[in-house]
Structure formats: C-alpha cells, structure tokens
Amino acid sequence: MVIKLPRGARVKSRSGIYHIMLRGVNKQEIFHDDEDCITFLDMINRYKEKAELTVYAWCLMNNHVHLLLKEGNEDISITMKRIGVSFVSYYNRKYETTGHLFQDRFRSENVESMRxxxxxxxxxHQNPVKAGMVQQVDL
Structure with missing residues (x-):
C-alpha cells in the first residue's frame, strides 16, 4: 500500500527569483511546432506585463521548459498557474486532447545570489547544446 503524503508548501525566495521547470507528462513533447513555442512565449509575455514579472532567461525544449523569473505583483505560483492553464487550454484545443499536459506542478529552485x-x-542557455540540438548558443 502506498501512502501519498501531501506536498509541502513551496519555500519563498527572499530575492523573488526562481529557476522554474515544467515537464510534459511522462516526458511527452509539449512543443510540436513553432506555433506552439510562439504561443507559449506570447503567454509568458502577457503575464509578464500583467504580473510585472522580470524574465532573465528561458529555454523551450521539446518536452520541458526552463524559466528564470523574478515574481512581480503576485506570487509566482499564481502566475505559473495562469501560464500553465492558458497553454494547456490552447494545446488541448489545437490537438483535440483532454487532460494534463504538464507533469505535476512546476518545480522551482530559489535563486538567492548574483553568482x-x-x-x-x-x-x-546551454540546455539545447547539452541535448545535441545545437552546437552553440548565440546570445
């Protein structure tokens, strides 16, 4: 018998900066074409303005996302929920699917120093290089 414990509360970053990771369920692809990527980035931009986020870095891989964000006028969990729900709604409509797209809630690491x-x-930025998708990153 497996007993599932409730997940703990997310530890709040003192700096408000988080490295956020979203992964597709069972590592399935979440971006199938350029339109999917552009739509996700448009949603990031929309909520960047609404929530006054600062975006330091991002990388969209086929089956996961890395974001480096500083929360703005609302808790990062609320902002990420808005982004996730919006993208899943778009995705399910486009691909005529239902259910979850992302595996669990987003993972995050607090970023507390400049270093x-x-x-x-x-x-x-090195994620696509390590995955063999590109040879180098042009910044």
Whole structure:
C-alpha cells in the first residue's frame, strides 16, 4: 500500500527569483511546432506585463521548459498557474486532447545570489547544446 503524503508548501525566495521547470507528462513533447513555442512565449509575455514579472532567461525544449523569473505583483505560483492553464487550454484545443499536459506542478529552485543567478542563466542557455540540438548558443 502506498501512502501519498501531501506536498509541502513551496519555500519563498527572499530575492523573488526562481529557476522554474515544467515537464510534459511522462516526458511527452509539449512543443510540436513553432506555433506552439510562439504561443507559449506570447503567454509568458502577457503575464509578464500583467504580473510585472522580470524574465532573465528561458529555454523551450521539446518536452520541458526552463524559466528564470523574478515574481512581480503576485506570487509566482499564481502566475505559473495562469501560464500553465492558458497553454494547456490552447494545446488541448489545437490537438483535440483532454487532460494534463504538464507533469505535476512546476518545480522551482530559489535563486538567492548574483553568482547563482549567472550560473542558472548559463545552465538554461546551454540546455539545447547539452541535448545535441545545437552546437552553440548565440546570445
């Protein structure tokens, strides 16, 4: 018998900066074409303005997303829920599917120092290189 414990509350970042990761259910693709990527980025931009987010870095891979964000006028969990629900609605409508697209809730790491901020930016931008999708990143 497996007993599922309730998940713990997300630890609030003192700086308000988070490295956020979203993954497709069972590592399934969440971006099938350029339109999907553009739509997701448009949603990030829309909520960037509404929630006054700061976007430091992002990387859309086929089956997961990395974002480096500073929360604005609302809790990062609320903003990420809005982005996730909006994209899943678009995705399910476009691909005539139902149900979950993302695996669990988003994962996040607090970024509390300038040094770690730079490390995470490098990590996010190197993701496509490490996955063999590109040879180098042009910034």
């Amino acid at each position: 770690y901020l730079l490390t995470v930016i490098r990590y996010i």
